[in-house]
Amino acid sequence: MVRQAIGAFPAVPSPDSVRARPGGRTARIRTQVLDAVGAVLTEQGFDALSIDAVAARSGVHRATVYRRWRDVGGLLADVVDAAGDLPWQPRDTGSLHGDLTALNAEIQDSMTETPSIALALIAVSFRSEEAARALRRLWDDRYTQSEVIVERAIRRGDLPPEVDARALLIAATAPLYHQLVLLRTPPDPALADRAARTAALAAAAGAFSGGSAH
């Protein structure tokens, strides 16, 4: 059985959280189908993914899957969109460094769990334009939701008000993606904290304020 854990950034819906939500047969069918997409993707890979394979795996009738999701791109986009529908907010630890470290720890967990649906979705985003678009939408949402981290730091007086929140958040999280997705360096327990600390120190030194940030 596939373990489908929550990787919040990008979040992947846990079956439990989806099942706990209200919704009748339609919601149940969606859960079954999206679980099956994740299972086929992480166990067999993109090439094995088809309407037929997902129907067989989910126990949902082929015509139903076809009518609602149309093709593999539609299935993948809905896996990502379902993650975006889940309530999520960044942790409030009381400091910019702490908040960014917690955010990075979530990213690291979602990339290093086995199997990692997040990593599988990133890989398929190079093959399915629909999956790529859905993933970019989800990242955009998550970065927007994470801007509260910067707003809190500004309210505490730790950062100047004109700081470019998005640039700061990308600087804080990019080393995680670069090392875990592209460089595939062995998991480094210090990485989440170090990348967060780097961005917080740069922010305090004015890296994301004023002219050069635009």
Place this chain on the structure above:
Amino acid sequence: MVRQAIGAFPAVPSPDSVRARPGGRTARIRTQVLDAVGAVLTEQGFDALSIDAVAARSGVHRATVYRRWRDVGGLLADVVDAAGDLPWQPRDTGSLHGDLTALNAEIQDSMTETPSIALALIAVSFRSEEAARALRRLWDDRYTQSEVIVERAIRRGDLPPEVDARALLIAATAPLYHQLVLLRTPPDPALADRAARTAALAAAAGAFSGGSAH
């Protein structure tokens, strides 16, 4: 015709630079074959790539291609390895911020040129373990070669001697990869400079020195 430009990080060999090197028929055949791999990959994509397609495109006999490169993984790995064989060194601009900006500008150019062989190779690294390994080796080499940027800054007295050069270089370059490869944000002319400035400010503030960098 495909324009095959040098993208130095990861570097992709320009046909001219390879042709200018000494070497007889064997070197010429390698150039023809690797050019053909790049052309098929960027024009038609990974699914079109095969020993037969590369043989037809390059005008080199199928048996020769098969004997020397064996399969698509071998061809892709050699495209990356050929890039690693080229002489490359980071520019010396006289400042840490300037050196990192120049490095980032090279990365940005290699990712945004059309077609981008670098981007195509990153995409296929999710499908070919041989290509992924070759790309990781190339990145490892390039980051090692780039450590001289940090050494120069230490010699100038701009950074303390115990700075973690690799962590600094990854922090400086990661936002480029994250935005251009994963987030696919529109090209931002300020990005190379801003990411360089962020890493330089963080380094000056001690982000890559001492205990927390390890």
